[in-house]
Amino acid sequence: MQFSCDPDQEGDELPQYEHIYQNDFSYRKHKKQKEEDISICECKFDFGDPDSACGERCLNVITNTECTPGYCPCGVYCKNQKFQKCEYAKTKLVKSEGRGYGLVAVEDIKEGQFIIEYCGEVISWKEAKRRAQTYETQGVKDAYIISLNASEAIDATKKGSLARFINHSCKPNCETRKWNVLGEVRVGIFAKESISPRTELAYDYNFEWYGGTKVRCLCGAVSCSGFLGAKSRGFQEDTYVWEDGDDRYSVDKIPVYDSAEDELTSEPSKNAESNTNEEKDIVTEESTAMIVEPSDSTPMEEDVVTETVKTEAAEEDMKLTSQDSKQDLSEKIAVKSLPRKRGRPLSSGKTKNIVKKHVDIANVVQLLATKEAQDEILKYEELKKEAGVRLSSLYDEIRPAIEEHERDSQDSVATSVAEKWIQASCDKLKAEFDLYSCVIKNIACTPIKPHDSTKTKPSEAGSDNQT
Numbered sequence: 001m002q003f004s005c006d007p008d009q010e011g012d013e014l015p016q017y018e019h020i021y022q023n024d025f026s027y028r029k030h031k032k033q034k035e036e037d038i039s040i041c042e043c044k045f046d047f048g049d050p051d052s053a054c055g056e057r058c059l060n061v062i063t064n065t066e067c068t069p070g071y072c073p074c075g076v077y078c079k080n081q082k083f084q085k086c087e088y089a090k091t092k093l094v095k096s097e098g099r100g101y102g103l104v105a106v107e108d109i110k111e112g113q114f115i116i117e118y119c120g121e122v123i124s125w126k127e128a129k130r131r132a133q134t135y136e137t138q139g140v141k142d143a144y145i146i147s148l149n150a151s152e153a154i155d156a157t158k159k160g161s162l163a164r165f166i167n168h169s170c171k172p173n174c175e176t177r178k179w180n181v182l183g184e185v186r187v188g189i190f191a192k193e194s195i196s197p198r199t200e201l202a203y204d205y206n207f208e209w210y211g212g213t214k215v216r217c218l219c220g221a222v223s224c225s226g227f228l229g230a231k232s233r234g235f236q237e238d239t240y241v242w243e244d245g246d247d248r249y250s251v252d253k254i255p256v257y258d259s260a261e262d263e264l265t266s267e268p269s270k271n272a273e274s275n276t277n278e279e280k281d282i283v284t285e286e287s288t289a290m291i292v293e294p295s296d297s298t299p300m301e302e303d304v305v306t307e308t309v310k311t312e313a314a315e316e317d318m319k320l321t322s323q324d325s326k327q328d329l330s331e332k333i334a335v336k337s338l339p340r341k342r343g344r345p346l347s348s349g350k351t352k353n354i355v356k357k358h359v360d361i362a363n364v365v366q367l368l369a370t371k372e373a374q375d376e377i378l379k380y381e382e383l384k385k386e387a388g389v390r391l392s393s394l395y396d397e398i399r400p401a402i403e404e405h406e407r408d409s410q411d412s413v414a415t416s417v418a419e420k421w422i423q424a425s426c427d428k429l430k431a432e433f434d435l436y437s438c439v440i441k442n443i444a445c446t447p448i449k450p451h452d453s454t455k456t457k458p459s460e461a462g463s464d465n466q467t
């Protein structure tokens with residue numbers, strides 16, 4: 001949405017809030033990152049190539065993790081500390097038609113670029129719901145509570161960054177993404193597309209509506225869902241005529257807040273105008289008890305165990321030689337190439353059983369006395385290789401889809417793609433399982449070749465001499 005910045009509007013009294021550049025932790029202590037939890041990437045800075053420092057291919061960037069100062073191999077040249085260094089895009093606060101204030105771009109913003117962090121007070125969900133109700137009864141019309149993770153939310157009502165002014169759109173040019181920064185999850189606003197100066201920034205709030213006033217959405221998008229939170233379960237259960245893609249709403253007797261009506265001086269937007277004509281009798285009072293759900297559903301903290309498992313498998317993969325590269329690269333990707341966790345032993349405790357052990361099939365085959373046993377093992381080895389090759393070529397096919405998913409959305413990769421990948425991975429695991437069971441069966445049941453005593457190893461010869 002293009003925005004006309006009226007300099008006169010900048011003189012208007014700004015809403016009361018405390019401006020902060022980092023989340024405020026009054027409700028619990030800020031986590032201190034443990035040394036063993038620090039993720040260290042494998043980037044190497046090359047002075048001749050400034051792009052070599054922690055860019056798109058940095059393992060930490062890929063996993064939405066900022067590098068820890070003092071630990072990144074690129075040192076001061078690391079480019080993956082944007083939250084920590086507040087490397088925001090240039091934006092400007094302006095009055096937006098019918099929606100209070102909004103934020104517009106002042107410079108060209110590239111697709112995928114980090115724009116600003118959504119800062120506020122980190123509070124528990126219980127506290128967030130209590131506050132949302134209090135704000136509603138106090139008549140606070142705008143909602144600034146955003147979900148952080150399963151147990152916590154960020155409240156930017158009283159303390160926040162400029163991100164608190166970014167409005168909602170049903171066809172947004174920005175999106176929220178969660179990043180792990182020094183052990184804490186933080187929410188950033190990122191560009192979904194390239195954005196030119198004077199364009200209003202907006203993301204899809206994914207509002208969860210918990211009752212109270214329904215706020216008419218004034219985003220103006222053709223695909224507008226009509227109300228903030230209209231897609232949420234609470235709203236849909238409450239609005240009995242709702243069907244997907246159906247824009248008829250049962251709004252009788254429901255108080256609707258339309259902030260356009262607060263601003264008598266501002267020209268109502270086309271969208272607002274038509275809505276106002278439609279429902280003249282609607283009461284305009286109260287605010288809303290809504291909490292913004294960032295679109296990024298990537299679990300950050302909750303998945304600690306899974307992440308540990310994956311990390312160590314990935315690390316084991318990293319040790320493979322370059323001859324193995326293509327097939328093993330696909331396996332690295334399958335475990336999302338999580339970077340190394342500092343100080344964590346490779347094959348300890350619970351992850352031991354998933355770490356690869358190399359079995360030299362040629363050696364095993366030589367030990368067995370019968371040709372049948374040897375052939376059986378070689379047949380299963382061939383099947384295992386074929387399954388590996390299929391997984392590898394599938395990787396080439398689906399990599400663009402995975403890359404697109406990583407760039408544009410943090411939700412799930414398309415089910416069809418995921419299913420193909422899972423099937424091929426399972427086939428490969430089954431082929432490995434078949435091979436190793438065949439090896440075990442044959443070692444247990446087939447006579448072993450007699451030891452050739454004429455071939456004495458040099459070390460054995462030496463020790464014999466000594467005795």
Ligand SMILES: C[S@@+](CC[C@H](N)C(=O)[O-])C[C@H]1O[C@@H](n2cnc3c(N)ncnc32)[C@H](O)[C@@H]1O
Nearest residue numbers: 099100101142143164165166167168217218219
């Ligand atoms: C996080 S605040 C955004 C900044 C707000 N405009 C302000 O002036 O502080 C969210 C509130 O802005 C208003 N808002 C945001 N997007 C809107 C939209 N598309 N239509 C109507 N109101 C919107 C709603 O009142 C919402 O609760």
